[in-house]
Amino acid sequence: MQITSSLDNLLTPTAIALGNFDGIHRGHLEVIRPVLASDNPALYKTVVTFAPHPQQYFTGQPRQLLTPHHERAIILERLGIQQLILLPFDRELVKLSPQEFIDRILACQIQAKFISVGEDFRFGNQRAGAATDLVELTAQIGIQTKIAPLETDGDSRISSSRIRAALLAADLKLTQVLLGRYYSIVGTVVGGQSIGRSIGFPTANLQYPAEKFLPRQGVYCVRVDTDTQTQLPAVMNIGKRPTVNGVNTTVEVHLLDWDGDLYDREIIVYLHHFLRTEQKFADLTALTNQIQADCKAAREFFSS
Known part of the structure; x- marks a missing residue:
């Protein structure tokens, strides 16, 4: 699997899962599955995430990760992902409007033809763009976007924060349920x-x-x-x-x-x-x- 943080050296065109994916838990898998199911052999099955984590960028504080990038790559490769793009989360990216993010990053550089995101995905300056906006704006330029619903275990949403809490409590049964591994x-x-x-x-x-x-x-x-x-x-x-x-x-x-x-x-x-x-x-x-x-x-x- 190719791992890159340079947008000048990508395998394109792509079908992408877009998000943070720290932990690659069951909710993340629902976002990744449509990419793995792509039946277009011309599209590279790709996960696009951010480095550093957006919370680390905005707070200036180091963030502990459930899956550092090397470990994340091991898991994704076993799933069948062909490329991991570590999109530099910097001042230039933060300033982009939702439309600019789509035009410059997703359409031009990554050459996405299919995009999968979670229901709570936000993008663009000040998180102005919602997942539904991504569907509408990408459809205008011929890119199909699918929104994966939030995954739950009963009444509670599966999240990286819940996994962290379970690990700190040494509750490995709950951790396994939330991760699916x-x-x-x-x-x-x-x-x-x-x-x-x-x-x-x-x-x-x-x-x-x-x-x-x-x-x-x-x-x-x-x-x-x-x-x-x-x-x-x-x-x-x-x-x-x-x-x-x-x-x-x-x-x-x-x-x-x-x-x-x-x-x-x-x-x-x-x-x-x-x-x-x-x-x-x-x-x-x-x-x-x-x-x-x-x-x-x-x-x-x-x-x-």
Whole structure:
């Protein structure tokens, strides 16, 4: 899949899903599906999103993302998307009127022939354009636009903010319902202090994007995909390792009944079940005993 933030190097013409798509949850999938269903082989199946996130641009504050762009690209490619356009969200883009955004960006540069957006999509200077305006204005220049209705789970709308709240509460069942998949963390395995190895539980220390939204700190049952194997059962700790006087938040993964070298390799960790909160133990012996109990609980969870 092509990933680009340059509008001078695009695969065109396109059928596009347009929006923020942080999380690529079930609501986002309803916007993306019409593009995947396009039966015109001449149109590149494309997702157009914004970088940085509009809220980050307007507030000036860094925004934690459920799916940083690399992780988002992995998910979209598996769905069948051929191109991800990271549209620079800058002063020049913000100044465009709804009509200018359509004419300059969508029609001229992206060469969209089909557009799919969510019901709550807004565009143009001061968010002046609504999804219904996009339908009307694009129809005048021969572009078909489809509006996907808001997706709900019962009476509540599925949203990235609800997913964040569920993750902070370690409610992985609700998270999975809202996403339509397990929440994941993508990162590269790097060297650590080897404390886990010294007590018989070697861990893969995950270097993840600084903007990645992490769930509640604690211990999780997870499954891991490497570049050669998939769905390996494991235990993951997210936290500051208070027993060894840690300061920075780390993500460490211990693969159950597995031996190998993961250094410098990218892995994907899927969160299945929350075991316990992180705690400080009296010494390494007490920590070792608890890790043994965590591994036993994880094996029981995955075998049930």
